[in-house]
Amino acid sequence: NAGVMQNPRHLVRRRGQEARLRCSPMKGHSHVYWYRQLPEEGLKFMVYLQKENIIDESGMPKERFSAEFPKEGPSILRIQQVVRGDSAAYFCASSPGTSPNTGELFFGEGSRLTVL
């Protein structure tokens, strides 16, 4: 089992460009979570998805950010018209379908976005 796979590991964008971050959950996992980590900060919940459904996006900024988890392929976190404040590490985590009330989240290695 390859674990949660994220790519790219590092991404550099200029202000105004788009960033796309991909996450393939662990095999057999159907729940995906995206968290953002600013330097020396904790993990801030952004969005929780199941296949083809956004379950909770209460942590997502209202503009420029979107996420999807299609029936086939990885989950994608998309940031349009990036600004310097978007520079952060974006972690994806997956779980097998049981809630965090009963099991752990498995994290990927993260995608580190730098906006110039």
Place this chain on the structure above:
Amino acid sequence: GENVEQHPSTLSVQEGDSAVIKCTYSDSASNYFPWYKQELGKRPQLIIDIRSNVGEKKDQRIAVTLNKTAKHFSLHITETQPEDSAVYFCASSYGNNRLAFGKGNQVVVIP
């Protein structure tokens, strides 16, 4: 939403001593409390967790205690070693299938 706070933000201990990190949470309905360890530039990894039907859980040098009445839980690391140096995040469950994380504690083990 759930609010999770960790104390202290940075903790330095001599190798071999014990380290204790405390977390408080706000949602009385929370019933799952994991601790994650994150080394520099790496992903967070679960090291121990506890559920609300137990007060203490131990795994070798690591233990977690939970006080539901006071809404706090603590991580205890005994006989610390240099490889214990990392950032430790506590979390608590809330809502439907979500975890809220604290800001993390930097633990430095001095050889």
